[in-house]
Amino acid sequence: MNKASTAVDLAQQAAAGDNSTAAYDIERIRADFPILKQKVYGKPLVYLDNGASAQKPRQVLDAMNEAYETYYSNVHRGVHWTSQTSTEAFEESRKKVAAFLNAVSENEIIFTRGATEAINLVAASWGGANLNPGDEVILSHMEHHSNIVPWQILRQQKGIELKIVPIDDDGNFLFDEYQKMLSEKTKMVAVTHVSNALGTIVPVVDVIRLAHDKGALVLLDGCQAVPHMAVDVQALDADFYVFSGHKLYGPTAIGVLWGREDLLNAMPPYQSGGDMISSVTFEKTTFKKSPHRFEAGTPAITEAIGLGAAIDYVGAVGLGNISAHEQGVLQYASERLQAVEGLRIIGQAREKASIISFVIDGIHAHDLGTFVDRAGVAVRVGHHCAQPMMERYGIAATARASFGLYNTREEVDVLTDALNQAKEFFG
Amino acid sequence: MLDELRDLYQEVILDHGKSPRNFRTLENATCMAHGNNPICGDMLVVYLTLDDDGRLADVAFQGQGCAISVASASMMTEILKGKTRDEAKRLYKGFHDMCTKNGFDVSELGDFDEDAIDRLKMLSGVREFPIRVKCATLAWHTMQAAVDGEENISTE
Numbered sequence: 001m002n003k004a005s006t007a008v009d010l011a012q013q014a015a016a017g018d019n020s021t022a023a024y025d026i027e028r029i030r031a032d033f034p035i036l037k038q039k040v041y042g043k044p045l046v047y048l049d050n051g052a053s054a055q056k057p058r059q060v061l062d063a064m065n066e067a068y069e070t071y072y073s074n075v076h077r078g079v080h081w082t083s084q085t086s087t088e089a090f091e092e093s094r095k096k097v098a099a100f101l102n103a104v105s106e107n108e109i110i111f112t113r114g115a116t117e118a119i120n121l122v123a124a125s126w127g128g129a130n131l132n133p134g135d136e137v138i139l140s141h142m143e144h145h146s147n148i149v150p151w152q153i154l155r156q157q158k159g160i161e162l163k164i165v166p167i168d169d170d171g172n173f174l175f176d177e178y179q180k181m182l183s184e185k186t187k188m189v190a191v192t193h194v195s196n197a198l199g200t201i202v203p204v205v206d207v208i209r210l211a212h213d214k215g216a217l218v219l220l221d222g223c224q225a226v227p228h229m230a231v232d233v234q235a236l237d238a239d240f241y242v243f244s245g246h247k248l249y250g251p252t253a254i255g256v257l258w259g260r261e262d263l264l265n266a267m268p269p270y271q272s273g274g275d276m277i278s279s280v281t282f283e284k285t286t287f288k289k290s291p292h293r294f295e296a297g298t299p300a301i302t303e304a305i306g307l308g309a310a311i312d313y314v315g316a317v318g319l320g321n322i323s324a325h326e327q328g329v330l331q332y333a334s335e336r337l338q339a340v341e342g343l344r345i346i347g348q349a350r351e352k353a354s355i356i357s358f359v360i361d362g363i364h365a366h367d368l369g370t371f372v373d374r375a376g377v378a379v380r381v382g383h384h385c386a387q388p389m390m391e392r393y394g395i396a397a398t399a400r401a402s403f404g405l406y407n408t409r410e411e412v413d414v415l416t417d418a419l420n421q422a423k424e425f426f427g
Numbered sequence: 428m429l430d431e432l433r434d435l436y437q438e439v440i441l442d443h444g445k446s447p448r449n450f451r452t453l454e455n456a457t458c459m460a461h462g463n464n465p466i467c468g469d470m471l472v473v474y475l476t477l478d479d480d481g482r483l484a485d486v487a488f489q490g491q492g493c494a495i496s497v498a499s500a501s502m503m504t505e506i507l508k509g510k511t512r513d514e515a516k517r518l519y520k521g522f523h524d525m526c527t528k529n530g531f532d533v534s535e536l537g538d539f540d541e542d543a544i545d546r547l548k549m550l551s552g553v554r555e556f557p558i559r560v561k562c563a564t565l566a567w568h569t570m571q572a573a574v575d576g577e578e579n580i581s582t583e
Contacts, residue, residue, distance in 0.1 A: 041428065041431075043428075362445075363494075364492065364493035364494060365467075365493075366467055366469075366492075366493035366495070366559070366562065367436075367493050367494045367495070370432075370435070370556060370558075370559060371432060374428045374431060374432055375428060381467070382466060382467045382468060383467070383468045387468075390468070396467075396468035396469070396470070396491055396492075397467055397468050421429075425429070425432065425436070426436075426441065426494065
């Protein structure tokens with residue numbers, strides 16, 4: 001079922017840095033992604049919107065097709081071969097996710113529809129059961145809306161308080177301010193691991209340590225972290241960790257909630273229905289333990305299998321190699337973009353993942369987006385679902401280039417050339 | 428590549444985008460409305476002064492947005508000045524159709540001055556850029572809301 005063998009060969013050759021070296025065989029990696037051969041408006045696609053969603057390697061598409069074409073059925077239900085085979089493949093993916101995050105057990109891995117649903121699950125289930133009026137939840141100023149709104153809804157329901165850790169002009173998480181905010185009232189710290197709009201890597205190890213000193217739990221939004229760096233939830237000593245599959249070169253409609261098993265088994269169900277119960281009578285229903293307690297109804301079976309294949313793929317290339325390659329592209333892109341007259345990079349934190357938000361004097365981000373699109377370049381423009389952060393910088397919209405494992409310096413050149421042309425065009 | 432982009436960003440549009448006309452508040456406005464496009468963060472306020480005959484004696488706007496939305500708002504203020512409320516609504520409907528329907532027959536708009544029609548045609552170049560249609564129509568939606576007495580509208 002695992003078709004990641006070409007990537008396994010790659011991993012043996014892969015090494016740090018420059019895509020022009022033979023060590024990280026960028027051409028072989030790019031050949032794994034069919035869409036990268038696509039032309040748009042007659043020009044090669046330069047896909048720099050990986051922060052919104054990443055493209056899929058052949059290995060993921062094959063794994064999903066193979067499931068549909070040879071053994072697909074519902075999971076956890078049938079005595080027949082297809083159901084057993086599907087269940088095995090589905091549960092195998094759970095084990096892959098557990099290993100990917102270095103979880104203690106696969107029982108800690110809950111498949112959700114995405115990171116958004118995973119955060120909503122924790123807010124509604126854990127928050128609903130454990131928070132009382134006056135309790136405090138700490139967020140940061142650079143959260144994605146999906147890690148703001150569920151806590152606001154909880155605030156309405158439970159009368160909790162939200163505290164927001166500020167950031168400095170470069171987009172650094174202000175650790176001292178965070179420290180001052182922590183108190184015995186703090187029950188949860190829910191922060192992003194890597195900012196989707198700024199690229200800032202938050203110092204989560206210290207965030208977690210201090211939160212635990214006060215007896216608070218920590219949820220990390222890892223959507224923008226897992227594609228770029230190895231994550232070890234035990235080493236982090238986190239309590240909850242969420243990410244979405246489609247930003248990790250897997251399919252949409254599948255995401256992951258990791259939580260400590262003792263916490264999960266003490267939490268009430270989030271949704272209810274089939275596959276999450278031990279027994280049902282009209283008098284009383286008892287619930288299964290995690291993960292099944294939180295997976296009511298038929299899950300996204302093929303998508304979970306696709307996510308497993310994506311994890312195999314990323315693992316075979318090696319997150320250390322990916323990170324080194326992307327950091328090289330990031331540094332190159334930062335230098336090239338900064339040389340564009342009137343361009344300002346928004347977010348220059350000390351530690352960044354391969355994400356660059358920028359604005360150009362006198363040209364609205366939307367017009368930039370439309371312009372570079374015609375050069376074949378896909379970038380995100382707008383507020384990146386992080387409006388409070390945009391307000392912090394007093395801007396309505398930025399353009400964002402986010403680089404993945406298949407992006408090259410030559411693609412950065414295409415973007416830079418298009419931006420210089422845009423400067424001339426909009427003058 | 429540049430040819431297609433010039434179809435959208437014609438000189439007149441770039442000019443209005445950079446130097447919008449009637450870009451001010453109207454202290455004595457009889458109607459106003461806020462328009463925003465939450466997807467991109469564009470925000471406009473449209474002000475109208477209706478005279479006793481139901482004509483738009485003055486039209487102005489403020490706000491921020493991309494070249495298309497600012498140019499569209501700016502050109503709209505010039506097109507609408509002196510038109511009746513009903514004419515304004517008809518132009519809104521006609522412009523919306525021009526931006527979204529292929530093969531729209533301009534004569535359906537009715538009897539308007541050539542200059543107004545030419546400007547609408549220019550703006551309706553966004554039809555080839557579907558994701559930008561909302562940029563071009565935001566000011567017009569907002570104007571319609573102002574005329575109808577709705578204070579806040581949002582295009583998504």
